[in-house]
Amino acid sequence: MSEETYDWVRLLQENRDDVLARWTEIVRGSLAGRMSATESSHDLREVLDALLAGQGSTDVRSPSYDGLRSLLAELSRTRARQGFTPTETAVSVFALKEAVLGLLQASGDLRGYRAFADLSGLVDELGLFMVETYSATRETVIAEQAESLLELSTPVVKLWDGIVALPLVGTLDSARTQVVMEALLQALVDTGSEHAIIDITGVAAVDTQVAQHLLKTVQAARLLGAECIISGIRPQIAQTVVALGIEFGDIQTKANLSDAMLLALRRSGLDVVKSGRGRG
Amino acid sequence: MDRVPILRIGDVLLVSIQVDLQDDIALALQDDLSQRIVDTGAKGVLIDISALEIVDSFVGRMISTTAAVSRVLDAETVVVGMQPAVAITLVELGLTLSGVRTALDVDRGLAILAGRESGVVAEADDDDQLDD
Amino acid sequence: MTSSTTEPTTYAVAADADVVRVRQAVRDLAVQAKFSLVDQTKLVTATSELARNTLVYGGGGEALVALLDKAGRPGIEIWFRDEGPGIPDLDLALTDGWTSGGGMGLGLSGAKRLVDEFEVDTAPDRGTRVRIVKWRR
Structure with a gap:
């Protein structure tokens, strides 16, 4: 097995269940019981599969990530409407880094660190994407509230x-x-x-x-x-x-x-x- | 070409516009109405525009002209059932249909024509079209 | 900021019935873009005025209708084009009450008040192009 072929896609594939378990644990901890374990692990499994579907591309905008982006956008919109903070929203993807890092520390696998560096940049961009979607949704919510306030204040x-x-x-x-x-x-x-x-x-x-x-x-x-x-x-x-x-x-x-x-x-x-x- | 039907109820002519009026149909209606007023000796004309989704300057002018022509022929015109969105748009457009009587619905329009109600009539401005 | 335009749909404006067809198409699009009823009515009325101008003063032409998107806010853009005689004095034509025949002289100036963006490009013997845009409130 050569160094070059060991990318983050393989890293995640080979340790799929372990990563998912660690990831779910971290996300659950940060959301302090506001999301059930089954709900978050289901969401995260979908996100992980969509991430792997990109076959290692580091370009968030690439078409191979269409499914991933729509998943994350949906997740961000839901969180925004449920009143989660931007941090609580983006943590879902950021926590993946922590999960993988924890895994690497536990296994002492040095090859994995280089793969991790690539993954890290991608996850950062995905996190930003979630925050963007989140704030766009919040703006819509605020506009809707302003509108209903207008209607409230006009009694005939x-x-x-x-x-x-x-x-x-x-x-x-x-x-x-x-x-x-x-x-x-x-x-x-x-x-x-x-x-x-x-x-x-x-x-x-x-x-x-x-x-x-x-x-x-x-x-x-x-x-x-x-x-x-x-x-x-x-x-x-x-x-x-x-x-x-x-x-x-x-x-x-x-x-x-x-x-x-x-x-x-x-x-x-x-x-x-x-x-x-x-x-x- | 389609024509808008004109119904006669006693000495009132009732026109209910149910189609998206295109210009030639509007003009034909204007001609038909004056002819029918003369033929029947009608004393009132009721134009129901509750189904009209827009009234632009052309149709607005048709209504104003019809009202003016009927007045000359000794018949009164009442426009009934204008939609709020249409009214807001007409005012924004700069058309207030000065001198044209209006009523909320056909019943009230008929009551005005029967002389039982005073109705609402906009003061006729000298230029007969613009208020701003 | 994302901004996009769909391919415009072109409608011929050569007869009275075409004016009705264009405004119905604009109405459908305004409903699809979730415009309020008042805004739908304003846009369709402006369309009617301008399409009639194209027909009556421009000797016929076409209308191009497109859906816009500015950072998630939908808008509708309509171009009216004719190869007619053009408008000799645009400032005069934009004055309330001015008319070269037909309407009440509210066509251009009235339509302008009903939309958010309004541009006219005209010159004698070069035809007239009018562009209007209305954004969802």
């Missing part, structure tokens, strides 16, 4: 038959305004409401873009066959709107929600009167 409430209200609170940026406006228009259609009140009492500031979105919403609502009333315009916002030269045109505005509600009721052909039986 029914005030009366045919009247819905959209109370806006906090900072209105362009993206959020767009989402809430779409939600409002959809609610008008879904509930068959002809009147909408957009209450901006809780809005800190209105800039040109947000005001434009408000105007566009009112215009879009008219195209559907519904009228909007904007209520709760605080003095500072009214001044900003005038200073920015934003034309609210023929859009109905009211100082507060109750005035807007009364207007919407009257437009629906209803009125609010004292019953005479009250104590007021």
Whole structure:
């Protein structure tokens, strides 16, 4: 047996079960019981087979590693979604080095060390690949959360038959305004409401873009066959709107929600009167 | 060429657009409608666009022109059932269909034509198209 | 950062029915790329405006539709090409309300507002090329 032919592929093939056992042990230890032994040994066996399928190539991007990359990508995505840290994710492949090193120390096999050096570089690259996939997945998760947060913060409430209200609170940026406006228009259609009140009492500031979105919403609502009333315009916002030269045109505005509600009721052909039986 | 059918209900003409409107069909509809208004002496036109996935400037213009022509022929036009996504896109495009009456659905549109409801009507701007 | 483009599909724009065909193809692709309904509608509407321009002002031409990918974010790119008379004054053509006939003068300027990227390459007697891109939000 010559030195040259003894590469890491042979090293791993000849000691497959031993390596797998050591590898599984290390990974399990680092994940502190968050992954069952059977689960991790099954995953790792698949990874090892895919690694051996590359026939010793040290190029992570080579087509012979397609299966390996998709396995590791899947593993990284799963870990990212389950809330593992990047270290806990990449350790799955890094631990292979430790396992092989442990094996070499135990057997005192000197030939193996040169083979190990090649394997080591490859494993490092695979680890980086896992971290990359991991962070890409985390970014997707964060984006999804931001989106669901947007939806959470846009409650369209029914005030009366045919009247819905959209109370806006906090900072209105362009993206959020767009989402809430779409939600409002959809609610008008879904509930068959002809009147909408957009209450901006809780809005800190209105800039040109947000005001434009408000105007566009009112215009879009008219195209559907519904009228909007904007209520709760605080003095500072009214001044900003005038200073920015934003034309609210023929859009109905009211100082507060109750005035807007009364207007919407009257437009629906209803009125609010004292019953005479009250104590007021 | 396909034509969009026009139904007559009392003194109202009902048009329900169920196809992806191509330009020549839209133009034919505009002609057919004015002819039918004259023939039947209809007092109202209801255009149901709830099935339309887009309204571009061409179809928008067809609707505005139809409304204007019917007005001259003493009939009122109400456009009903526009989808929210379509409305948002039309506004972004710069088309507000000024002067065209709109309603959420056919029932409300008929009620407007029967004079029972005031409906929503956008103020007619001088330039009749752009608000920005 | 990975960035890729699929081979574009070419559609002829020579009749009214072709305009409908192009926008249906764009709609299908936008659905496949998981665009929101509003973004689908905006892109399809812009497509309709520009395909009509190609047909009416360019005397016919073609539309090329491709799916893009920028670091996992899908986008749709559409080229409209004609060998017509070209647009003599592009700035004027991009003004709201300007029209050389037909529409409401919102074709170019309106379409521009509905997409994320918008480029026009035109000159008298050299035809017109319009490129639009919309990315998934």
